[in-house]
Amino acid sequence: MNFALTEDQAMIRDSAQGFLADHSGSAAVRAAMAGATGYDAGVWQRIGGELGWCGIPVPEEFGGLGLGPVELVLVLEQMGRHLLCAPYFSSVCLAANLLLQAGSPAARKRFLPEIAEGRLRATTLLPSIADWSAAAAAVQARRDGERWILHGRCPRVPDGASADWLFVLAQVQGERQPGLFALPREANGARVTPLEGWDATRRFAEVALEQVTVPAEQRIDATGRIGEALERAAALARLAIAAEQLGGAQQCLDLTVAYTATRKQFGRAIASFQAVKHRCAEMMVRIEAARSAIYGAAAFAAVETTADALSLECSTARALASDTYFFCAQEAIQLHGGVGFTWEYDPQLYFKRAQASSHWLGGADVLRERIAQALIG
Numbered sequence: 380m381n382f383a384l385t386e387d388q389a390m391i392r393d394s395a396q397g398f399l400a401d402h403s404g405s406a407a408v409r410a411a412m413a414g415a416t417g418y419d420a421g422v423w424q425r426i427g428g429e430l431g432w433c434g435i436p437v438p439e440e441f442g443g444l445g446l447g448p449v450e451l452v453l454v455l456e457q458m459g460r461h462l463l464c465a466p467y468f469s470s471v472c473l474a475a476n477l478l479l480q481a482g483s484p485a486a487r488k489r490f491l492p493e494i495a496e497g498r499l500r501a502t503t504l505l506p507s508i509a510d511w512s513a514a515a516a517a518v519q520a521r522r523d524g525e526r527w528i529l530h531g532r533c534p535r536v537p538d539g540a541s542a543d544w545l546f547v548l549a550q551v552q553g554e555r556q557p558g559l560f561a562l563p564r565e566a567n568g569a570r571v572t573p574l575e576g577w578d579a580t581r582r583f584a585e586v587a588l589e590q591v592t593v594p595a596e597q598r599i600d601a602t603g604r605i606g607e608a609l610e611r612a613a614a615l616a617r618l619a620i621a622a623e624q625l626g627g628a629q630q631c632l633d634l635t636v637a638y639t640a641t642r643k644q645f646g647r648a649i650a651s652f653q654a655v656k657h658r659c660a661e662m663m664v665r666i667e668a669a670r671s672a673i674y675g676a677a678a679f680a681a682v683e684t685t686a687d688a689l690s691l692e693c694s695t696a697r698a699l700a701s702d703t704y705f706f707c708a709q710e711a712i713q714l715h716g717g718v719g720f721t722w723e724y725d726p727q728l729y730f731k732r733a734q735a736s737s738h739w740l741g742g743a744d745v746l747r748e749r750i751a752q753a754l755i756g
Contacts, residue, residue: 382674384453391450395457398430403461405725408580411464416541417582418464426465427497433471434495436479441491448615448680452622452673459623460630462580462728466500469538472619474501474546478599480615481559481608486599490544490561502542504533505583509741509749511613512606515548515557518588522552527593529560532585539564539584540573546599547588548609557609559600560593567591578735580728610686614693617740618680621673621693621700624736627729628669628704631711632662634726638715649714658714662707669703672696691753698743698750701736708733 384392402422411418427433435451437443444450451472458467475494478487493499506514518531529549539545542564551558564571568591574583601608636659639650649655676696680689708730712719719726737743 382671382678384449388450388453392453392457394430395432395454396460398425399457399461399463403458403463408462408464408728412579417538418466418541423465423467423497426467431495432467433475433497436471437475437491437495438479441487441495443491443495448618448677449674452618452677455619455622456626456629456673459626459732462627462732464580466502466538466541468581468619468623469502469505469536469542470494470500472616473503473505473537474544476612476615476619477503477546477559477609480612481600481605483599483601485596486561490599499544500538500542501544501546502536502538503546504548505535505537505616505739507535507738507741509613509745511548511616511740512557512609516550518547518549520549520551520558520560520593523592525595527560527595527598529562529588529591529593532587534585535574536571536584536586538582539586540571540582545569545586547586556606557600558598559605561597561599562591562593566593576735578731580732581735607686610690613740614686614690615680617697617746618673618676618693620736620739621669621676621697624697624700624704624733625666625669625673627732628662628666628700628707631704631707631726631729632659632666634729635659635662635711635714642716655714658710662710665703665706669696669700672699687753691750694741694746694750697740698746701733701743704729704733705737 407419431444432454434443435446435454439445475491478490490499490501494501504514508514518529518533521528529547533547545562545564547560547562548557549560562569568589570587572585574585576583639655640648642649673696676692679692708726711726712730715724715726718724
């Protein structure tokens with residue numbers, strides 16, 4: 380397997396780094412955090428319409444770029460590095476991912492072209508447990524003639540208060556596997572409540588469904604294949620989280636190196652102290668190990684493989700990325716001398732994202748247990 384980036388991949392990475400450095404700096408992130416929707420509509424329009432990033436994983440037949448997991452990881456790494464406030468993760472890495480893996484042909488044709496162009500914002504549940512299909516038990520679906528009735532609660536939906544469509548996983552009455560349903564955010568009986576979270580750079584909402592009526596055609600999963608499809612979708616979502624975490628960890632190191640080069644004690648920059656050098660070196664070693672695992676998992680995901688093998692690779696990368704991000708974020712705060720946790724400095728933003736993202740689709744300890752069971756079970 381060749382792990383070297385192609386010329387096109389390097390260009391995608393560099394263009395993402397340049398654009399986000401200009402449009403998702405510290406001031407822009409803080410402005411988006413304070414805004415009503417949690418993101419800059421102008422930046423989002425450029426991401427979808429001008430840059431085409433929403434179409435990276437979408438096949439060309441649905442209006443996308445038809446690229447693969449490696450290209451998506453390269454962009455997500457830079458998004459995590461610059462804490463991009465936008466509905467990209469929810470629309471592309473969750474909703475479009477579910478459609479590509481578990482959606483029916485009609486649903487893909489209906490939703491994917493608009494998602495690829497950035498004209499449609501969609502989202503779905505992002506649970507803290509590792510089993511995405513088990514989270515569907517929180518919503519019940521029953522057939523009522525030519526329609527479905529949904530009742531239940533989705534407790535953690537990213538960008539749930541601003542998305543156009545909600546893709547809801549529900550336990551279907553009389554069926555062993557869950558179903559996937561599409562409903563507009565403002566559907567009758569759907570109550571969306573914004574949540575105040577630890578990480579203000581990514582908005583979450585609770586969605587309560589009270590006997591919501593859904594037309595039969597808005598059940599959008601492909602019959603008989605959603606079980607394995609959900610496992611693949613969860614694996615790719617973990618890879619996306621890991622890529623964002625990698626970018627955040629890298630920025631923690633960069634911020635720390637820049638700060639220690641200017642902060643002086645005893646007439647010298649603290650970056651010249653051996654203890655500080657060792658701690659920065661430890662951060663770098665961990666980041667490069669995580670980068671190797673994440674890029675390797677992305678390259679593995681780009682080839683045809685079983686859901687079990689893909690899940691193992693992506694879980695490994697995600698567990699390592701979670702540990703790396705948390706370590707680098709806390710080291711950044713410590714090496715900033717305590718001011719890193721004050722509002723005026725950025726390390727506290729990365730520390731909060733590191734803590735929040737460590738629970739998405741299973742924590743590192745849970746994933747390591749699943750890996751051990753798969754290897755020596």
